[in-house]
Amino acid sequence: MSRQVESARRIDAFDVVAFDADDTLWRSEDSFAHAEQRFTELVSPYVPRGVDLDAALRATEKADLSISGYGVKAFTLSMVRAAIDVTEGAVPSSVVGELVDLGRSMLTEPVHLLPHVPEVLAAVSPHTRVALITKGDLVHQTRKVTTSGIEHHFADIEIVLEKDPDTYARVLRRLDVAPERFCMIGNSVRSDVLPVMAIGGHAVHVPYHITWEMERVDHHDEDVIELASIADVPMWLGITEF
């Protein structure tokens, strides 16, 4: 009887439960959104009439992605490049300096955990091996993890270049876990859900109120499990003592 109750708990079906970090465990997009707003304020006085500054920044970011990757340093370099290109060099270098300082402050700002995150990790981690799988800049993500106050919950921390099926397959081999015994939880359908399902793993979508344009997916045919809040994760996993 007790055994039957045990096996009804979904968490028993997983050897590893992994969480995404940015906008799943802590705020990230808000900081980029704020920086984009400052970028517009700082650069728009030097922009020729009729030029769409936001569109120029997005186009530069997109062009830089394959070269610079994800993260604040790449974003800062894209802001600098976009500001200089779109103003044809008319932006003063002092303004460029402010953009660089903006990036620096993003790299050093304290981590803002999302609501319920510490309690959820404390509830889940005694029951299974908990991992963190995030993409982005090695130094910045490491700084965030080590200053987050939640690092001790994670048995494994993987900072990856791209969240595609190949990368998940490699990470799962490294963690020595079969896809059907693995569950990923994150705010991005594109990065946290679809590639995991593609290799036969499980995934849960916990949306955040802002989704970066490049993380959006237009349509897909998968039945995605969506929870309104990370606070719903323990119950979904069948952990009753949360």
Added chain:
Amino acid sequence: MSRQVESARRIDAFDVVAFDADDTLWRSEDSFAHAEQRFTELVSPYVPRGVDLDAALRATEKADLSISGYGVKAFTLSMVRAAIDVTEGAVPSSVVGELVDLGRSMLTEPVHLLPHVPEVLAAVSPHTRVALITKGDLVHQTRKVTTSGIEHHFADIEIVLEKDPDTYARVLRRLDVAPERFCMIGNSVRSDVLPVMAIGGHAVHVPYHITWEMERVDHHDEDVIELASIADVPMWLGITEF
């Protein structure tokens, strides 16, 4: 008798032989040195008399290291910051744009393997598990590895934030190898040799003709094994068929 010959081969004492990448397998410092020279040419016309531009760049790099880490993106941001700070904003943003382009070209330039590297890896990799352990930027190091033409020799590729004893201990746990069965080969006494010896591992120093200032060590008490060229590695390992 045959057994005695076998055990005389030093390679049999190691379960993993790991190589550093930058300036061990491929050129790296040359590219930074060239960029620093261009930086000086581009920025010096705007620098107040008596200011040491090189010293300013080095100081900015050092100040940025803990925030931005190693790698070309961090270096590019340091160049931009130094150029603006030292000229008190007098440097035109078009020149700043050239610095950013310089960084971009470093991120995309082809990998220049050092002499003998493919042959050495081909000689060593059939005899033991070969790993690559490098620090730096995730996206740039990954690009270099995947375009190097030598990726297939490596059973494991670890891109780390810092090469200190703690990091090596973590990597060795991950590779499931005991320190006394591990040998690291690299051009930096500070990053590739001393921290590995500190955890009881083996290390071989293969100097490169330029050493980045921050990689220099003033003095240490260890007996460091030094080979003149990476071409000497197979013989040192006791691989006779090289």
